Amino acid sequence: EAQVTQNPRYLITVTGKKLTVTCSQNMNHEYMSWYRQDPGLGLRQIYYSMNVEVTDKGDVPEGYKVSRKEKRNFPLILESPSPNQTSLYFCASSFGDSDEQYFGPGTRLTVT
Amino acid sequence: GESVGLHLPTLSVQEGDNSIINCAYSNSASDYFIWYKQESGKGPQFIIDIRSNMDKRQGQRVTVLLNKTVKHLSLQIAATQPGDSAVYFCAETDTGTASKLTFGTGTRLQVTL
Numbered sequence: 122e123a124q125v126t127q128n129p130r131y132l133i134t135v136t137g138k139k140l141t142v143t144c145s146q147n148m149n150h151e152y153m154s155w156y157r158q159d160p161g162l163g164l165r166q167i168y169y170s171m172n173v174e175v176t177d178k179g180d181v182p183e184g185y186k187v188s189r190k191e192k193r194n195f196p197l198i199l200e201s202p203s204p205n206q207t208s209l210y211f212c213a214s215s216f217g218d219s220d221e222q223y224f225g226p227g228t229r230l231t232v233t
Numbered sequence: 234g235e236s237v238g239l240h241l242p243t244l245s246v247q248e249g250d251n252s253i254i255n256c257a258y259s260n261s262a263s264d265y266f267i268w269y270k271q272e273s274g275k276g277p278q279f280i281i282d283i284r285s286n287m288d289k290r291q292g293q294r295v296t297v298l299l300n301k302t303v304k305h306l307s308l309q310i311a312a313t314q315p316g317d318s319a320v321y322f323c324a325e326t327d328t329g330t331a332s333k334l335t336f337g338t339g340t341r342l343q344v345t346l
Contacts, residue, residue, distance in 0.1 A: 125276070152332070163322065163336035164277070171332075179333075211276050218332035224276030 123148045125225035127212050133231045134202055142197045142228050144212030152215045153195040154179070154222070155187065157208040164211065170195055171218065202232040241320060243341040252310040254340045256323035261304060263325040267334065268297060268308045272319045280308070280321075284329075310342075318344045 125146045134140055146153065154169040156179075166179030170189040184206055186198040195214075199206060209229050213222040246252045258266075264285040269277040283290045283297045283306075290297050296309040306323050322339035326332075 154332075161338055163338045164324075164334075165336070166334065169332055213276070215331065218330040220331070221279045221282075222331055224278070226274070226276050 123223070125212055125214055125223050127210075127225040127228050129228060130226065131229045133233065135233055136203055137201050140199050140202060140230075142199075142210060142212075142230070144195045144197065144214075144225060145193050146195075146212075146214040146223070147193065148214065148216075148223065149192065150214035150216055150223075151192070152218050152220070152222075153189065154213045155185070155195070155197050156211045156213065157181065157206075158211060158227075159208050167197070167210075169218075202230075204232050206230065207232050241339050241341045243343055245343045245345055246313045247345050248313060248315060250313055252308075252313045252317070252342055254308045254310075254321050254342065256306040256308075256337050256340075258304050258306060258323070258325045258335075258337075260325060260327055260335070261301075262327040263304075263335075264329050265326050265331070266297070266299060266306050267324045267331065268295075268306075269322055269324065269336075270317075270319045271322070271339070277322075313342075313344050315344050315346065318342055 128143045151172045155167040156164040165181045168187040170176045212225040215222045267282040268280040271277045281292045294311045298307045320339040322337045324334040324336045
């Protein structure tokens with residue numbers, strides 16, 4: 122089944138404890154992206170990647186890192202999480218940046 | 234499941250009726266628009282898109298209308314079904330691609346039996 126998977130789905134952590142949210146797609150997509158979704162603000166793009174080893178900042182990249190060492194994986198790294206990064210995170214992928222994006226199921230992150 | 238928003242505008246529609254969900258955008262340079270559906274506990278799902286050189290596009294039971302003069306986008310769902318219950322939001326970009334989308338906050342569609 123073609124899909125985008127994210128792990129973990131739910132995470133509660135403390136301020137400053139490094140964490141990684143994984144994202145994997147099995148559709149051989151070149152384009153991948155991370156978003157956060159907050160009430161009243163809509164989805165906002167954090168980082169995106171056009172292909173392996175090619176990443177770029179979105180609208181809200183501060184406090185986040187990404188890497189794209191393999192085509193199928195696009196992990197989101199929070200080196201020192203803070204409470205304002207409490208949010209619902211979505212990974213998405215598509216063949217290219219002009220194509221339909223497929224979203225993962227989301228990761229609910231709470232930073233205390 | 235994950236919730237999208239606490240105080241979204243809500244549209245209640247009876248099963249079988251047509252639904253119209255509206256979206257206003259502010260960037261007059263926007264040239265590509267997408268409608269998404271988000272069910273409770275799931276990620277957004279692409280419904281239909283439209284480029285600025287068109288004013289109407291139809292899919293299966295859905296139609297998107299674009300009025301560039303007043304910067305308004307609408308999604309029409311014909312013969313609304315219980316499975317259409319979800320949050321719907323629009324996204325826009327002036328890059329012509331999906332790489333730099335600005336998303337709206339959404340409208341909750343409730344289908345009553």
